[in-house]
Structures are given as structure tokens and as C-alpha cells.
Amino acid sequence: MTPNTPSPTPSTPADEAAGAPPAGRYQAIFALAGRSFFPVAFLARLPLAMLTVGALTLITEVSGSYALGGFAAGGVGIGSAVGAPLLGYLADRIGQRPILLSTAVLNPVAIGLFLLTAALLDPAGSPVWMLIAAFAMGASCPQVGPMARVRWMAMTARRPRGREMDTALSYEGTADELTFVLGPALVGLLAAAVAPWLPLALAAVLTATMVAAFAVHPTVEYVVPSSRRPGGGRPKTARGTKQQDRTSGSARPQWLLIMLPVLGMVAMGTFFGSTQTSLTAFAGSFGVASSAGLLYAVMGLSSAAAALSVAFWPERFGSAARWLLCAGAMTVLALLLFLPADIATMLVVLFVLGIPVGPTMVSIFGIGAIVAPRELMGTVMTLLASGVVTGTALGSSVAGRLADSGGYQHAFIVPAAAAGALLLLGLVAVRAAAVRRNA
Template identity: 60%
Template sequence: MPEASASGSIFGRYARLPALAGPSFLPIAFLARLPLAMLTVGALTLLTAVSGSYAIGGFAAGAVGIGSAIGAPAIGYFADRAGQRPVLLISAVAHTLSIGLVLAAAYLTADFDGPEIFFALGAALLMGATCPQVGPLARVRWMAMTRNNKQELDTALSYESTADELTFVLGPALVGLLAALVAPWLPFALAATLTIVMVSAFAVHPTYRSVQPVTPKLVERHPQAAAAARKTPVNWGVVIIPVAGMIAMGTFFGATQNALNAFGGSFGAADTAGLLYAVLGLSSAVTALSVAYWSETFSHASRWIASAAAMAVLSLLLLLPTEVVPMLVVLLLVGLPVGPTMVTIFTIGGKVAPDERLGTVMTLLASGVVLGSALGSGVAGAIAETYGYQGAFLVAVGASVAMLAVSMLGAMLVRRR
């Protein structure tokens, strides 16, 4: 198909992605990132079921999040230094073994008392820390493959944000379905299988060659380029701005999830919270895809401010519904600016990071979401105990306002650069 014709169709720009990366890359990368979306809810479900304690299940889910927040930047750093392929292969094996350790801690423990609790929580922490960071490292590959082509980069990052949204809707749904129909261990068996098969396939996919790490071999072949790479300064004062944006985004997510739990609980249907949250994720995924068609004259700094402002205004609607159907409508509306905001922050993060630190920065951005989600969930849960779901939704509103403030600061820094 001629390029002009392709770009004229609604999906024309996305048809370029398989041509750039190969037709197998999209399905492999999509399935390889599913385990990350299953772990937190899976740990909560499994440990709650076998221990009979919501507290232990909640602590285990928190341990997974903390482990991921610690391990993700480390995986990104080593991928920058040694290359994605070896780091991802090692991570896949380590993660599969840690999943087995969590299952052993759950089913081979007579009771959850004293040291046994710490063993289970330690296993959950290790499982989070070793989880392969497929989404951030896929973005690094796209940035390398679409270098100097802003339209293709926007398209690729829009797709990546949509893929993340869909997996974080599909992952928890799979956990709930498999745990309810068979047993709480089955989601972990599926996650282990996907990790060892699909993450390994992602690791060895030919696109890994598009990212050149600073290795001894590169130094030997291209000493001047390698020396320049090592000397490229990382302005962490600038990098921290998009990371702060992702922390605000994660806080919004965590607070909204817990507020929806409280909202559903007010009707005696707390188990519907996941379905309600999925509505927000779906509208966010659709608008993330639309970013590829936004005008190139609409700068990334302006996009961030506009999307964050829309989040801040629309999040106020969360305080209004008292019934399920109006809440569904509100969630659809609130989700609209979320996808474009995430796409824009990842793009800006890629712009302010040196090429040889892209993996580190992308995984830091992903970790920001994890940390913020834990923060938002904890604060909103505590407030919901006293002030109900509307109090918890105020935490989400506060997070979106914080996002707007960070976007303004980030816009000033980006424009200076």
C-alpha cells in the first residue's frame, strides 16, 4: 500500500508499526507485559485466600509494588549498560523462580505467624523486584527505531500507552476469573508461563539490536562514540519532573481504585470496583491512540498542560455520582485525558534523557506510577474509613491538581531546553 494511502486511513499510522518492528513484535510485547499487571492483584488474592487475612494479602500486594519500584530502575540501568537481551533473559528466569517461591510460601506454610509472614512478604518483594520491565524497554526500542521521526514516535508511544492500559485492565480480570473458577494459584502459573516464554521471546526479538549499550565491545569498535556517551551528562533535576508527573498519575490511579472500592461497598457490591475502574482504563486507552493524529504544531509541553488541566477539571465530577450508572458516565469522561497525559509524559521523559540512559529513565517513569499507586491507595483507604468514598475521591482530585502543577513546571523546563 502506498504510504500516502496508508496514512490517509484511520489506522494508517499504526500500520507502520509492524513494518518498523516486524509483525511478531506487537503480540509478543503485549503478552510479555501481562505478568506485571497480574502480580499485585494476584498476590492480594492468593495470600488473602490461604491466610484468611485481608491484612496479610494487602501487605503482600504492597510488597510487590515496593519490589517493583526498587527493581525496575535497576533493570533499566543494567539494560543500558549490558544490553536488553541478557538482562531480560536473566530477569525472566529469576522472576519465574520467585513466583515459585511465592507459591511455596503460600501453600507450604502451616500458618502465617511470626517469621512465616516475613518469608511470604520477602518472596512477594522479590517477585516484584525481578519482574521484567517489558513496557519501558519496548518504549526504548521504539525511540531508537523512530529516531528523528516525530510522527512515528508519537504513534509508537500512543500504542504503548494503550497496550499498558489494556493489560492493566485485562491482567486483574484474568486473576479474578481464574482464581474464582479454578484456584488462586492458577494466575501465578499463567504468569510464570508467560514470563519464561513471552519475555524470553521479547528479549531475543531482533529489535533489541536497535538499542546500543555502552559495552567493552562498543568501546573497542567506536571508542569516540562510547567516550561521548559516557560523558553525556544526565540532568536529573530535569528528569525528576516527568517522574514526579508519573507519581502524581499513580496516586490518581491508586486513590481512584480505593475510592471505587468504597463506592461499591456503599451499595454492598465492593467486588464491582474492578469493573468500574476498567471503564476509566478503556476510555483512556482510546484517547491514547488518538495522540498519533494530533497536530505536530501542538508541542509536547502544551499537550501536557492541556491534558493535565482537563484531568484536574474532570476529576471534580467524581464527587457527584451517588449511583452506579452516573458513575460509569463520569468514569468514561474522566478517563479521556489520562491516556494523552501518559503518552506525553513518556515522550518528554525520552526527550530529556540521554540515549544511553533511556532504559533507566523509562523504568523510573514506570516506577513512579507504582509508587504513586501505593501512596494513593493507602491515603485514600485511610480517608475512606472516616469520610467515605467522597473523601477518597478528593485524594484523586488532589493528585490531578498536583499533576497540573508539575506539568506547568515541566513545560517551563522543556521550553528552556
């Protein structure tokens, strides 16, 4: 920790965090990071939630094709899948601040190029330039959520044993869910009330201002890039309790373990992307396709509240068990998407379906934090985030094709299948956790 590191809070709140009620644990992390961290980090991550659905809404509106809109959203997702791990690796190497400041400039430029290509798009012509601009928009998107998690891991690494890390990850899961509520909601409101290009323009403004503010926030000093670390032994895990490698030559099993939560995030992203696109087709059947983001936001509200509740769950109920339980609930509840024939019923289904979604995401990120090498924490966190976006691209594209060919009922097959994949991966996660405990 450098001399400029923000002063940790007095030890009393943190010292009592292990036995404190959840409200006390949240007070402890607010004191640890400083209250300004929360609004800055929240607003800075909002553009990421707006880009995919914003591209989907804009291109669907100007082209009249759900498939082309899904391809645009997919271009954003593929770009993020490629760019996010690279940005995370660079942040691990040279620090978060220069990477975030660079993307705060580059991403608004890419958004502007996408808006230009959308304005010039010929639905009967080739969409190649639009897809290139969508890719650039995704590749340059600042990875605020993963980098915020890395800051929490650094801030809590030397704290007394307690549940500060779990509480921080629960908060981050809630923040992600709320941004994915407000992002689609803003897209739906602005697109319906003003113009479909306005949400992306707002995303560019937020990136240029709030990402820059997040880049220079004092909490960035907690994260020491590898280029500034002294040489020494192998780093420990984020919890500082076990060596990353039990024996030499264990790098391959380590990365195989890391791929488990990454695949989980791909399945989660597939669920998100296909649900967004399917709901766009569902709302379009009632003549209100541009308001699909508002429908999707209902699921996000219940998901966010449920993610926040993870701090209340028993500590012995580990991340793998939570993943399995909540993914099972998602699989069952996703089947309800086939039932509604009106918007009011769909709102009820989406609210219920969102309840297991937030805890599933918190659990997957928790497993990722445990298995990630500390010197590559930013890389792994961005891999998890890019897994979500990759899955969103996949889900949007497949559901868009099914919506065009068979209607929204066919498109809802994709989120149901994605939930089933999460359940299967949860079974693997429980088995892997058992093997590690017995090793």
C-alpha cells in the same frame, strides 16, 4: 546496527509518514518492527499489570483487610521501584536479551513464593514474609514496556523526519493502557469465577513464556548496549537533533529535567493505585470486592482509546501542553468519583474519567524520551515505569488505610489529590519547555 539487525521496511511508508494520515503512520510502525512484535510485546507486559492488583485481591480475600491488601500491593510497587531502574541500567550496559531471559526465570519463582506465603498467612500474625515475597515479585518483574520504548527509539532514530516516534509512543501508551485494562479484568474474572490465586499463577506462566519470546525477538538487535559501542563523542538525544549537554557541567540540570517526568509518573501511579484500592472498597460495599478489577477496566478502555488518538493531534501541540491540558481535565473529572451511589453510575464516571488519562501518560513519556541521555535510555524509561509503580504502591497504601478507617468516600480523596499534583507538575513542564525554547 549489527549485521543481524532486522531489515528496516522499504523507505516508502516511512518517507511518507510525515504527511500521512494517522492510519498510515500506524501502518509504517507495524512494518518497521514486524507484526509479530506487537502480540509478543503486548502479552509479555501483561503480568506487570496483574501483579499489583492480583496481590491486592488475594491478600484482601484471605485476610479480610483492605489495609493489608494495600500493603501487599505496596510491597510489589516498592520492589519494582527498586528493581526496575537496576534492570534498565543493566540492559543499557550488557543488553536487553540476557536481562529479560533472567527475569523470565526469576519472576515466576518469586510469584510462587508469594502464593505460598499468602496460603500460610495468619491475619492476626506478622505479614513480614508476605511483604518480602511481594517485594521480590515486584523487583524481579520484567520491564517490557520501557524496553519496548527503547527499541522504538532505536528503530526510528535513523528514519526520515516525521512522526514515527510520536506514533510509536502513542501506540505504546495504548498498549500499556490495554494491559492495565486486561490485567485487572483478568484478575477480577479469575478471582471471582475460580480462585484469587489463579491470576498470579497465570502471570507466572505468561512471564516464563512471552517475556522469553520478547527477549529473543529480532528487534532486540536494534538496541546496542554501551559495552558494545565504540568510544566517541557525546551521544545525541533519541531524536538525534540536539546535543544532550550544551555546556560542560550540565549533568545536574539534565537530571533535574529528567526528574520532572519521573515525578509525573509517580503522581500518575498514585492515581492508579488509589483508584484501584478505592474501587475495591466501593465494590466491597455491594459485596463484590473481587470484581473491582472489572470496574477499573472501564476507565482503562477509554484511556487506551484516547492514548491512541494522540497520533491525530496537531504536531504543534507539544507534549508539555498536552500534559497540562489533560491533567487539568483529570483534576476536574476525578471529583466525580465522590458522586456515585451505585455501580452503574460509577461505570459512567470511570469511562469519562479515563479519557484524559491515556494522553497524559503518552505526553509524560514523550518528555522523558526527549530529555533522556541516549546511553541511559533504558535506565530513564525504567525510572519512568518505576515511578508509576512507586506511586501505585503509595496510592494503594494510603487509600487502603482511608478505606478501612472512613470508607470508600474517604479513599477517593487520594486519586483526586493525585490528579491535582499532575496538574501542578504540568504547569512546571510547560514552564520548563518555554525556558528550553528560549535558551
